Amino acid sequence: MKAFNYHQPTDIRFGRGRLKEVPSSVGRLGGRCEHVTVTHAPQHGGLVGTVKGLLAEARIPTAHFSGVIPNPTTDVVSAGARMAREFKADVVLGLGGGSSMDTAKAIAVQATHPGTAWDYLFFRETQPTERTLPIVAVTTTSGTGSHVTQVAVVSNPGEKSKSALYHPLLYPRTSIVDPDLMLTVPARVTAATGFDVFAHAFESYLNPGGSPYTDLMALEALAIVAKALPEAVRDGRRIEARERMAWADTLAGLCIANSGVTLPHGIGMAIGGLYPHVSHGEALAVVYPAILRYSFRTSPAKFAAVGRILDKKLAGEKGLQAAEKSCAAIERFLKRIGMRLSLRDLRVPEEELAALALQSLVLPDYKNHPRIASLEDIVTILNESH
Ligand code: NAD
Numbered sequence: 001m002k003a004f005n006y007h008q009p010t011d012i013r014f015g016r017g018r019l020k021e022v023p024s025s026v027g028r029l030g031g032r033c034e035h036v037t038v039t040h041a042p043q044h045g046g047l048v049g050t051v052k053g054l055l056a057e058a059r060i061p062t063a064h065f066s067g068v069i070p071n072p073t074t075d076v077v078s079a080g081a082r083m084a085r086e087f088k089a090d091v092v093l094g095l096g097g098g099s100s101m102d103t104a105k106a107i108a109v110q111a112t113h114p115g116t117a118w119d120y121l122f123f124r125e126t127q128p129t130e131r132t133l134p135i136v137a138v139t140t141t142s143g144t145g146s147h148v149t150q151v152a153v154v155s156n157p158g159e160k161s162k163s164a165l166y167h168p169l170l171y172p173r174t175s176i177v178d179p180d181l182m183l184t185v186p187a188r189v190t191a192a193t194g195f196d197v198f199a200h201a202f203e204s205y206l207n208p209g210g211s212p213y214t215d216l217m218a219l220e221a222l223a224i225v226a227k228a229l230p231e232a233v234r235d236g237r238r239i240e241a242r243e244r245m246a247w248a249d250t251l252a253g254l255c256i257a258n259s260g261v262t263l264p265h266g267i268g269m270a271i272g273g274l275y276p277h278v279s280h281g282e283a284l285a286v287v288y289p290a291i292l293r294y295s296f297r298t299s300p301a302k303f304a305a306v307g308r309i310l311d312k313k314l315a316g317e318k319g320l321q322a323a324e325k326s327c328a329a330i331e332r333f334l335k336r337i338g339m340r341l342s343l344r345d346l347r348v349p350e351e352e353l354a355a356l357a358l359q360s361l362v363l364p365d366y367k368n369h370p371r372i373a374s375l376e377d378i379v380t381i382l383n384e385s386h
Contacts, residue, residue: 004211006258009168010148014177014250016243022051022093022138023058025174029134030090032061036080036104037095038068047140047181051095063087065107068096071276072103074156077117081110084133093136094172097193098144098153098280101137105152105170108133118156122166130169137172140181141193142232142245144280145200145253147175153280155273162273163363171257177250179243187233191337192281194229194245197221197252198333199284202306203262204255206299207368214259217251222309224248226333233337263373264291266365267381270356271348278346285339286346290384292327294377296320299370303327343386353382 013021026033033055037048048066055062065080084092084107092111094104106117112131113120120128137147146152152165185193201221204214228244235241268283275283296303300323307314307326310333314322334340348356357378360366366373373381 002211004213006211006213007168008148008254008257009171011174012148012177012250013174014247016178016180016239018176018178019050019138019181020054021176022054022136023060025136025176026055026091026093027058027060029136029173032088032090033063033093034080034084034087034089034091034107035062035064035093035095036068036100036107037064037066038100039066048095051138063089068100068103070099070279071155071162071272072099072106074116074118074154077103077106077110077154080107081117084111089133091134091136093138095138095140097139097141098146101139101144101146101172102152102154104137105135105146106154106165108135108170109152109165117152117154117165120165120167121163128165128167128169132169135170135172136174136176138176138178138181139246139249141185141189142182142197142242143193143249143253144196145249145256147172147177148250148253149257151257153269155276157276160274161359161362162269177246179239179246182242182246183237183239185236187236188338189279190236191229191233191339192279192285194225194232194281195285195334195337195339196281197245197249198225198229199264199288200252200256200261201225201248203265204252204259205306206302206370207259207262208370209368210255210259214255218255219305219309221248221251221255222306226310230336260368261365263295263366263369264288266363267291267360267378269363269365270359274352274356274359275346275348278348281339282341282346285334286341286343287381287385288334289327289331289340290381292330294373294381295369295371296323296327299323306330343382348386350386353386354379357382
């Protein structure tokens, strides 16, 4: 059997009603809390106010940074870090989707280190130290898995680039996963973030860095997403579907923290950096069909296993034939959740595809894909996706 490591330091508090554990989760890490959220969120059903109330009731001194935007930028992180320093925060609480949780993580680094969070990206020589503030995450999407990962994704508009900090100190100390918080997520965001869960599980499963442990979780996450995501998109008030998706998100997050993502994320991050109006889930969904067709021959057994999860009729199919039909099954799934997109739909100009292809090779994710893409391969994938 393959030798492997598995690491997960986050204290995960999963279940309905667990939001009330925010004060105890924050309080045990120190006195003063910076609370990080999106700018104005009436659509979250009063959640920000509820959390402020809980912190006030517990007499935890709090500064509210409400400057997060989707695909958060270095400027946003700098503003949040300035507030954390001035307020002398002891702990950073990220409340929201991946954008809010990642901003909280990047603030935790920048507030306590010289320079900016961008100076501490995963490939830099200088890395975050023990001075990094502890992080508490409350996820409101299902999702990025950020509540259980050591990753913080940040965009630098000056460089038109999206990259990541990646360090064990960025694992949240505590994560609250309360499916009640996800009931207000609009259908389109549910579909996009839910497809991100699919992508994390699928890519972790394909990744040679995966293990029996992550494979187990990835296949379970895929089985849950196959059933629960269309239900959650159709009727966002269905708490059972939200609970299942929150669990799949957590499993898939544990997978990527220990295995990793592959080519679709490499290209998806490049799309997000160059076209910040495109959400992370959309950036992945748009390139999936072409990448699947490009890849299925190099990993037929795994493709077939995923296809059988989505389409029971593939049970009798074998080998390459099953793998090829799996690509069609995943494409049908994308259509079912309203995420079968083209780069044209997402307003990515055709004449910029060559530059996008170059940018797609900046992150090392493509090297973990079962078939390693050349620049020409990526140009072809992008043209097919346009
Ligand atoms: P998001 O955080 O950008 O949120 C998307 C939209 O949904 C926002 O407008 C937000 O206000 C809204 N929203 C969030 N929760 C809501 C709720 N409960 N009710 C109503 N509206 C709600 O989206 P996301 O997909 O969760 O995060 C994307 C970011 O996370 C990207 O930058 C992506 O690159 C990053 N990411 C990080 C990791 C990681 O491990 N750190 C992994 C994958 C992706």
